[in-house]
């Protein structure tokens with residue numbers, strides 16, 4: 001008997017975020033088409049979590065695939081110091097058109113975590129270059145910013161980073177301004193800002209993704225950013241998950257008028273085809289690096305910085321995102337989720353429901369309480385998988401964040417399966 005791909009996988013690979021002992025065989029996916037992923041038995045699954053929040057226009061989108069193919073035949077890679085190329089320049093110009101007017105420069109890297117590292121290093125070196133170094137970073141409790149050391153440092157301390165905790169630097173954590181905590185969030189922020197040593201404030205705008213799709217009001221974020229500006233604290237918006245239309249606008253910070261100084265993008269940037277990270281910054285930050293003095297140079301880069309194929313994928317994804325039909329789809333998903341949120345809001349099995357744009361989160365009541373390792377997540381995931389839907393609950397928080405190409409019928413299938421889950425949840 002020939003071994004299956006899943007059996008061969010078990011022998012040679014080590015999967016991310018996966019408890020290895022007694023791990024189930026991974027599902028062998030052979031193909032993708034629109035909102036569907038298709039396994040080796042030909043079974044179709046709706047990808048209701050957009051393959052970890054990266055896919056925007058569906059799997060194996062032929063338009064993006066064609067643009068990647070063309071680019072690969074033309075120029076696959078060139079170092080991005082001393083050299084440039086059409087795709088990187090075009091993408092930077094187009095991104096700056098979508099970003100707030102205070103954003104002036106685009107710095108490329110490889111993924112969300114590196115986009116965060118770049119942002120933190122820019123903020124730290126900005127003060128260093130100004131000859132007034134500052135050491136403290138402010139961050140929200142319950143945040144997630146990636147898995148490299150800097151990004152782990154500014155995130156909530158939990159089971160993910162416990163082994164490394166003594167190697168991480170310590171930010172000042174402040175509460176998220178969710179309902180009832182607005183005042184303490186504000187108060188703690190102000191106390192922190194009064195310290196002359198504050199370098200920057202980093203935050204996930206309006207939605208904390210990995211922290212459980214926790215949402216807070218734009219009005220609160222507006223106040224927080226205004227306060228930071230009053231103390232000349234550099235603000236860093238981690239839009240890695242929320243960017244590219246996820247929240248109903250291009251950026252989550254498009255819901256507010258006070259603009260961040262630095263913005264981090266990744267995940268949806270290439271429509272889910274290629275790894276790519278972007279850190280954009282305001283003019284005053286960039287200016288602090290422009291000097292005769294070579295010690296003021298930003299000595300940071302990655303081998304694949306601004307890879308032409310990744311940039312071509314991002315330009316193609318933007319072509320699709322800018323279409324009126326895509327914006328319409330985002331609105332359709334958004335209003336469908338508003339209806340679902342209302343429908344489930346008072347359900348006895350649900351303790352909280354929240355929604356912003358194309359993100360719907362349902363917090364399932366659980367005796368174990370709310371935390372990532374809650375066993376309920378696995379059971380709910382399996383329940384949906386058996387019915388042809390891929391979800392990846394964060395503990396007891398079930399959420400949907402589908403590709404924008406998802407059809408009405410596919411959305412209705414998510415609803416039907418949720419109804420069914422809620423009717424049997426006590427015996428799951």
Ligand SMILES: *Cc1c(COP(=O)(O)O)cnc(C)c1O
Nearest residue numbers: 111112113144145146209240241
């Ligand atoms: C996923 C994520 C990151 C990290 O991105 P990677 O590409 O996985 O390194 C950072 N910030 C937020 C808000 C994210 O959701």
